[in-house]
Amino acid sequence: MHIVVLVKQVPATDNVRLDPEKGIMIRGAKDNIINPLDENAVAEAVRIKALLPEATVTALAMGPEAAREVLREAAARGADRGVLLSGRAYAGADTIATSRALAAAIKKLSPVDLVLAGERATDGETGQTGPMVAARLDMPVVTYVRKVDWQDGVLQVERIVEDGYEQVEVTPPALLTVVKDINKPRPPSLKRRLKALKMEVPVWGPEDLALAANELGLKGSPTRVVKVFSPRLVRQTRMFGENETTSAIDELLRQLTARNVV
Amino acid sequence: MAGHDGVMILAEQKNGRIHPVTHELLHRGRQLADALHTELSCVVIGAGRDDLQELIYRGADRVYLLNPGTMSFFLAGPVAGALTRLIREERPAVVVAAATTSGRTVVPLAAARLETGLTADCTELSIEPESKLLLQTRPAIGGNVMATIKTPFSRPQMATVRPHSMPPAPRDTSRHGEIIEKSYPILSGPEKFLGFIKDETQEVNLQEADVVVTGGRGMKSPAGFKLVEELAGVLGAGVGATRAVVELGWAPYSHQIGLSGKTVAPKVYIAAGVSGQIQHLAGMQTAEYIVAINEDPEAMIFKVADLGLVGDALQIVPRLTAEVKKLKEAR
Known part of the structure; x- marks a missing residue:
């Protein structure tokens, strides 16, 4: 049993404050973390590994050299090894180019029985890379997974949808993207962290994946970002103080009526 | 092309x-x-x-x-x-x-x-x-x-x-x-659909609701969060929760709104006792009309609100519930 977990390094957004005038995030350059849902994916891989003798977990990331840190984080949390796809050729990739690189790396890591990933990353928030990797590997995919049961070589999976939960059965190899509900990852001990710091992380370039430069990065990406702008974030807020609750409630009732929702 | x-x-x-x-x-x-x-x-x-x-x-x-x-x-x-x-x-x-x-x-x-x-x-x-x-x-x-x-x-x-x-x-x-x-020949894959379980905790589908009422840590306790559910009840609204509230166990994950939960864009969004971390704002700031109730006048949630009520949500929410009830009965 070989489990590959896709992990991504993202900017920390949790405790960030907004610049109210510009509507942008205030954060320092060093605040990069492992994508929170990928922590859940790692924890789930490690949980499944514990059920199966001789299972191994490989964490796979694409990103700058600094993304080694998220692989070490994954190792501290129980992954056996990490592989980093890094180099200039990968830069500027959209989900199509990213999934091409990741799928090629997973093929190189074969045999692979299970691929796990966070449902989406907090930076791009597309949730597309997982299913695209699955398409390229011809694996079935289940997204928004909140429960995995391993039963005699078959995965019984529960995914969260808008109004409930769908239960699906898949036979590996398969790719699952997970949501936060699946488990509660515990931070690793200092000892494990120190051990993970010493882990060698191999870096694979395009030549290792037998991919041409024009299949990767911006050149291999069908989409182009043509404009980035600030949304209308700061609204014209009508504020009512503590002594004005009655008039505030009147205003709210007026709004509810005008909007036909009451 | x-x-x-x-x-x-x-x-x-x-x-x-x-x-x-x-x-x-x-x-x-x-x-x-x-x-x-x-x-x-x-x-x-x-x-x-x-x-x-x-x-x-x-x-x-x-x-x-x-x-x-x-x-x-x-x-x-x-x-x-x-x-x-x-x-x-x-x-x-x-x-x-x-x-x-x-x-x-x-x-x-x-x-x-x-x-x-x-x-x-x-x-x-x-x-x-x-x-x-x-x-x-x-x-x-x-x-x-x-x-x-x-x-x-x-x-x-x-x-x-x-x-x-x-x-x-x-x-x-x-x-x-x-x-x-x-009709295409179906390539049946190694996946099999087993069944669907309705989320009984969601009386109103959060992502389809015209109104969503969300409670944050400022509701103080499970009993305080109930007040949010009651307001949602009289409004026929979806019940939302912040990540903190879900982690405290006052609401199930299916109610979580924000970066690691659901994104909603209702006609009216009422945030009660919600501070307004980016993680939460990401899931609701495209709502048409946003109402924020918080005792801290500096709370980030007011930056994205159309209507801001400074005060104790534990006091204001039940008052609002009563007023909405009255309004509906008057019709």
């Missing part, structure tokens, strides 16, 4: 019926098709024939019904397989689906097989007049910036759009269109 023409939308389905979000897609699709002087088609996979004429009334020129009775919309793999095949045959220039748990799974599978660009969660789509390219605008980095994206070199140009980001298409019963049935 000659030979690609037309706008295609993927109908959203639930339990074998067309889901109303499809009518929003038809609205967008019609606008794009008109801007391109081309036709709008709508793909229905696996559903029955009951609702198809309605799709034409709502703007479709052509409806493709794939594999009626032999395929369910539940399994992403086979649905994506059928969609991919139809796209290869019909060669549309633009394909749009809903950014739902099904659309966000099926469409990436198709895009990867077609090696074409896909933009997730768009809130705005338009046609660039000179180039006739699809301009796809979406929130990024937790909604802190908007990005406009193009797919210049490959076809079709694909996008998923957020539910509720556009009103449903108007209904015009004088419209005519054609319905085409196709």
Whole structure:
């Protein structure tokens, strides 16, 4: 049993404050973390590994050299090894180019029985890379997974949808993207962290994946970002103080009526 | 890229019926098709024939019904397989689906097989007049910036759009269109649909509700959070929760709104005792009208609110519940 977990390094957004005038995030350059849902994916891989003798977990990331840190984080949390796809050729990739690189790396890591990933990353928030990797590997995919049961070589999976939960059965190899509900990852001990710091992380370039430069990065990406702008974030807020609750409630009732929702 | 023409939308389905979000897609699709002087088609996979004429009334020129009775919309793999095949045959220039748990799974599978660009969660789509390219605008980095994206070199140009980001298409019963049935051999994959469990804690579907009432840590206790549920009850609103509240166990994860939960865009959003971390704002700041109740006048939530009430949510929420009740009884 070989489990590959896709992990991504993202900017920390949790405790960030907004610049109210510009509507942008205030954060320092060093605040990069492992994508929170990928922590859940790692924890789930490690949980499944514990059920199966001789299972191994490989964490796979694409990103700058600094993304080694998220692989070490994954190792501290129980992954056996990490592989980093890094180099200039990968830069500027959209989900199509990213999934091409990741799928090629997973093929190189074969045999692979299970691929796990966070449902989406907090930076791009597309949730597309997982299913695209699955398409390229011809694996079935289940997204928004909140429960995995391993039963005699078959995965019984529960995914969260808008109004409930769908239960699906898949036979590996398969790719699952997970949501936060699946488990509660515990931070690793200092000892494990120190051990993970010493882990060698191999870096694979395009030549290792037998991919041409024009299949990767911006050149291999069908989409182009043509404009980035600030949304209308700061609204014209009508504020009512503590002594004005009655008039505030009147205003709210007026709004509810005008909007036909009451 | 000659030979690609037309706008295609993927109908959203639930339990074998067309889901109303499809009518929003038809609205967008019609606008794009008109801007391109081309036709709008709508793909229905696996559903029955009951609702198809309605799709034409709502703007479709052509409806493709794939594999009626032999395929369910539940399994992403086979649905994506059928969609991919139809796209290869019909060669549309633009394909749009809903950014739902099904659309966000099926469409990436198709895009990867077609090696074409896909933009997730768009809130705005338009046609660039000179180039006739699809301009796809979406929130990024937790909604802190908007990005406009193009797919210049490959076809079709694909996008998923957020539910509720556009009103449903108007209904015009004088419209005519054609319905085409196709049955593809089904490649049954190694996936099997076992069943569906309704989320009983969600009386109102959060992402479809006109009003959402969300409670944060400022509700102080499970009993305090109940006050939020009561207000939602009288308003017929969805109940939302912040991450902190879910972690404290006052509400299940299916109610979590924000970066690691659901995104909602209701007509009215009421945040009670919510401080307004970016993580939360990302999931609700595109709501039409936002009301914030918090005792800290400096709370971030007020920055995105249209109406701000400074005060104790534990006092204000029950008062509001009583006033809404009174208002409804007076009618």
